[in-house]
Amino acid sequence: MAFESFGTMRVNEVGHLEIGGVDTLKLAQKYGTPLYVYDVALIKERARGFKKTFEELGVKAQVAYASKAFSTVAIYQLMHEEGLSLDVVSGGELFTAMKADFPAERIHFHGNNKTRQELEMAIDYGIGCVVIDNFYEIELLADVLQEKGARMAVLIRVTPGIEAHTHDYILTGQDDSKFGFGLTNGQAEEAIRRVMANEAFQLIGLHCHIGSQIFETTGFKLAAHRIMEQLVVWRDSLDFHAEVLNLGGGFGVRYTADDQPLPPSEYVRAIIADVREVAQDNALAMPEIWIEPGRSLVGEAGTTLYTIGSRKEVPEIRKFVAVDGGMSDNIRPSLYEAKYDAVIASRPLEEPDETVAIAGKCCESGDMLIWDLPLPKSDAGEVLAVFCTGAYGYSMANNYNRIPRAAVVFVENGEDRLVVQRESYENLVQLDLPLY
Numbered sequence: 001m002a003f004e005s006f007g008t009m010r011v012n013e014v015g016h017l018e019i020g021g022v023d024t025l026k027l028a029q030k031y032g033t034p035l036y037v038y039d040v041a042l043i044k045e046r047a048r049g050f051k052k053t054f055e056e057l058g059v060k061a062q063v064a065y066a067s068k069a070f071s072t073v074a075i076y077q078l079m080h081e082e083g084l085s086l087d088v089v090s091g092g093e094l095f096t097a098m099k100a101d102f103p104a105e106r107i108h109f110h111g112n113n114k115t116r117q118e119l120e121m122a123i124d125y126g127i128g129c130v131v132i133d134n135f136y137e138i139e140l141l142a143d144v145l146q147e148k149g150a151r152m153a154v155l156i157r158v159t160p161g162i163e164a165h166t167h168d169y170i171l172t173g174q175d176d177s178k179f180g181f182g183l184t185n186g187q188a189e190e191a192i193r194r195v196m197a198n199e200a201f202q203l204i205g206l207h208c209h210i211g212s213q214i215f216e217t218t219g220f221k222l223a224a225h226r227i228m229e230q231l232v233v234w235r236d237s238l239d240f241h242a243e244v245l246n247l248g249g250g251f252g253v254r255y256t257a258d259d260q261p262l263p264p265s266e267y268v269r270a271i272i273a274d275v276r277e278v279a280q281d282n283a284l285a286m287p288e289i290w291i292e293p294g295r296s297l298v299g300e301a302g303t304t305l306y307t308i309g310s311r312k313e314v315p316e317i318r319k320f321v322a323v324d325g326g327m328s329d330n331i332r333p334s335l336y337e338a339k340y341d342a343v344i345a346s347r348p349l350e351e352p353d354e355t356v357a358i359a360g361k362c363c364e365s366g367d368m369l370i371w372d373l374p375l376p377k378s379d380a381g382e383v384l385a386v387f388c389t390g391a392y393g394y395s396m397a398n399n400y401n402r403i404p405r406a407a408v409v410f411v412e413n414g415e416d417r418l419v420v421q422r423e424s425y426e427n428l429v430q431l432d433l434p435l436y
């Protein structure tokens with residue numbers, strides 16, 4: 001590939017790939033591979049960019065990090081330092097947030113099947129709000145709140161009937177979705193009625209998330225427009241006044257040169273323009289706008305380092321170059337045919353002289369990281385750096401083939417800091433109970 005750098009990435013004096021002022025070959029040597037490396041300065045830049053855009057527009061807002069993209073204590077601490085809020089989707093993510101001392105009132109709880117135990121945990125921790133997804137959850141949450149004599153601020157998740165241009169598996173705002181209440185089929189209205197009728201709830205607004213890896217503003221604008229127009233109707237018919245309109249995440253990032261995302265601020269500006277227009281035309285109070293970026297905060301900031309091992313050439317068909325990781329640390333190519341770019345870390349600028357397929361080491365033919373990568377002729381032992389692996393890499397990591405999960409290191413201003421240790425073989429068997 002033509003080397004296009006993200007964030008603080010550069011080629012240093014000795015010609016190696018450097019991130020956060022640290023030579024990636026040194027990182028590979030110090031921590032081993034596979035290794036996830038995060039450019040902290042780039043994460044901060046993104047977080048500040050979103051916040052600044054809202055400030056410039058004079059709109060009250062919350063930027064919540066959709067933490068399913070990369071959930072660890074250290075990233076939660078960093079997002080807290082940056083003044084962001086946090087989305088969690090499970091008891092495990094909530095527990096991680098508690099371990100990071102993340103302020104409870106800025107945590108929002110999502111999910112289409114939250115358990116009683118998870119809801120109890122959320123209430124006990126005193127989180128900011130629950131995003132109600134379905135009728136079953138209205139009953140369940142009401143029951144748990146009544147039992148505890150507590151109240152909870154809630155958002156109702158609606159599906160506005162928008163089809164965003166993205167992979168089908170990560171498209172969620174259409175009518176035929178497992179998430180949320182349909183805006184057009186009457187279910188959202190019914191949910192609002194039931195929630196408003198119950199003292200245990202404080203209904204603060206609506207939520208929608210139309211999908212992920214979206215490159216256009218059209219879908220966001222349409223969704224915002226439809227919901228705002230509906231809010232005008234419900235103000236008049238139900239006396240429902242939404243203080244908050246949460247428009248979700250899904251802002252696209254650049255995995256390869258084929259991806260041309262807009263600057264994050266452009267999405268925000270486009271959404272706000274539409275919301276403002278409907279609000280002004282209908283004398284509706286401007287709601288506080290919440291967004292939930294995941295990938296666009298951490299995706300491009302992450303790079304995975306691997307060590308190259310075996311090579312297999314199938315004459316006239318393909319050259320396979322295998323690395324010491326694969327679907328165990330990045331399942332996205334196997335799961336969604338996701339595309340990535342990579343370079344050899346010791347010579348990122350060298351002209352490619354062959355096209356290779358980067359294979360993982362798992363016993364699965366579909367365990368491929370990149371199918372067609374132009375690369376200089378590589379040798380075993382060299383380090384391959386795969387870009388834009390910061391979102392849904394570590395968080396989807398698994399122990400298939402009992403491969404230990406990789407370590408995570410943060411780099412910034414020439415310093416490296418281990419934030420997740422590499423799993424050991426002992427870790428792998430620690431929950432196993434022997435028969436004798």
Ligand SMILES: *Cc1c(COP(=O)(O)O)cnc(C)c1O
Binds near residue numbers: 068110211212248293
């Ligand atoms: C996954 C998800 C997000 C984040 O999506 P990204 O593509 O990572 O920005 C935000 N909100 C909700 C409800 C989600 O499910």
